Amino acid sequence: MTEQSALDRAFMQQTLAYGARGLGTTGTNPSVGALITQDTPDGPVVIARGHTQIGGRPHGEAHAFDRAGAAATGGTLYVTLEPCSHRTIRAATPCVERTIRAGVKRVVVAMADPNPRFRGLGFALLRSAGISVTTGVLEEEARRTHRGYVLRITEGRPMVTFKVARTADGYAGTAAGGPIAVSCQAANGWVHLQRAHHDAIMLGIGSVLADDPMLTVRLPGMAKRSPIRVILDSHLRLPPGSRLVQSAGEVPVWVIATESAPVANEAELVASGVEVMRVSAGADGHLDLREALQLLGARGINRVFSEGGPTIGEKLALAGLADEVVVSTSPRMLGSPGVVAVRPALAGLLADPDLYRLAESGLIGHDRFERYERIA
Incomplete structure (x- = not known):
């Protein structure tokens, strides 16, 4: 050189x-x-x-x-x-x-x-x-x-980073589907920083119903960096009384549903300031993920941070839409069977050297993180 x-x-x-x-x-x-x-x-x-x-x-x-x-x-x-x-x-x-x-x-x-x-x-x-x-x-x-911008120009969709947190024994929640405190304070801070560096944060309706999250950036001096909150809600089940809907006037909430989702539910959400968009349904009756992401790309979204549950992560990866996967592992144990954070299909994809490579690993506070990049 x-x-x-x-x-x-x-x-x-x-x-x-x-x-x-x-x-x-x-x-x-x-x-x-x-x-x-x-x-x-x-x-x-x-x-x-x-x-x-x-x-x-x-x-x-x-x-x-x-x-x-x-x-x-x-x-x-x-x-x-x-x-x-x-x-x-x-x-x-x-x-x-x-x-x-x-x-x-x-x-x-x-x-x-x-x-x-x-x-x-x-x-x-x-x-x-x-x-x-x-x-x-x-x-x-x-x-x-610039991967998000490149993908939007070449494929019409944003870059997607899927993040999942798990206990040392591999669980993201209790067997009943209830949330558990998995990540340490430093790892939680990292998540909020990632939110600030993305145009949108995306969650499935299941996680919203279980946790009633805000999905905002809560770091000192960065309150205005909260991204657009995108909820994948095939059948428009988002409760009008949820914290997301109640705060839609402060930080935008976009809900993506199927074309057959109830019109009455849409009207109630729209009246609260939520924007509802519709896409086709897949063979399973749920919304088409690729079409949903192309809709976001058409709206100018370059980067999406998905904190959805194991189901969304697996679907994104199987569809070739999870461009990065971040797995955060806490040293704490759940101690009893729970919701598996990384399902076998996703684990198999991440282990395939022709599909993903381990780009980065290390510690954030007490939690170990691994960041995988999609190759193909």
Whole structure:
């Protein structure tokens, strides 16, 4: 590895980390990281960083250029995704134009635009302006960061992370279906952070009926980072008196039901501020998961965090829709038979090296966690 490529990788690693700060807040746009360096006698130094802001504007590059001002001239721009070359709204200047106007001499990019309509166009415009362009630096890492956006563009659906917590003896609840306190305080905090970094949190109606959850972010200073709460409720059984419905005016609640679900139930939920959407039913009479996710993709959702029970996790994985699976294991024991957290079918899929790989493992507080990434 050359000195230049080592520096590029190091700066791109910083850029990816900075860009990830915006995950879950940028609307339909990807959370792009950008970093600007200038050469000095002692080597390159960072003069500005940026990431896509809340709602998707300004883009990461524009945010960095706004911070750098004239100091960007002659510098190097690091960016996690190919700079946009087209106007999506009249008032916004494409990032390629901003980059050319800023007078940088070099642009280093992690990955190309996944949209075939625009892929490579930004690179071509930069090169035609005399700017040196290096691509593919930490591309694999960037594809992980932007996976939700990539899937929405290429497959019409968001990325789904399914998370399940279990006791040391493998249970997520009591045999009667009642909830149990599984995770430690640190692991619970991690879950709330994950909620904040996703556009939507998704739960099945069974878990809602059992737990009456709020599904909000309850970390200091992050109350406004609560994602849209999506409930998969084939037959519209969500109680109007549930905490979700009662708080729908504060944090959005979307309910996805089958086309045959009772209209009267829908009217009652809508009157409370809940948005109800309908999709086809599968052979089992329950809603079609892929169609439900494509509906979310059409609404601009890039990243979904599913805290549903074992049934939803297994269905998502069997349908090839669980892009990440996070298993958190507590050291505590239930001590008697209960609801199995990871069913045999899901366990078999996670153990198949052609389908999933163990991407990360470690401890969060007292709980051990394993994060699996879907390969195919």
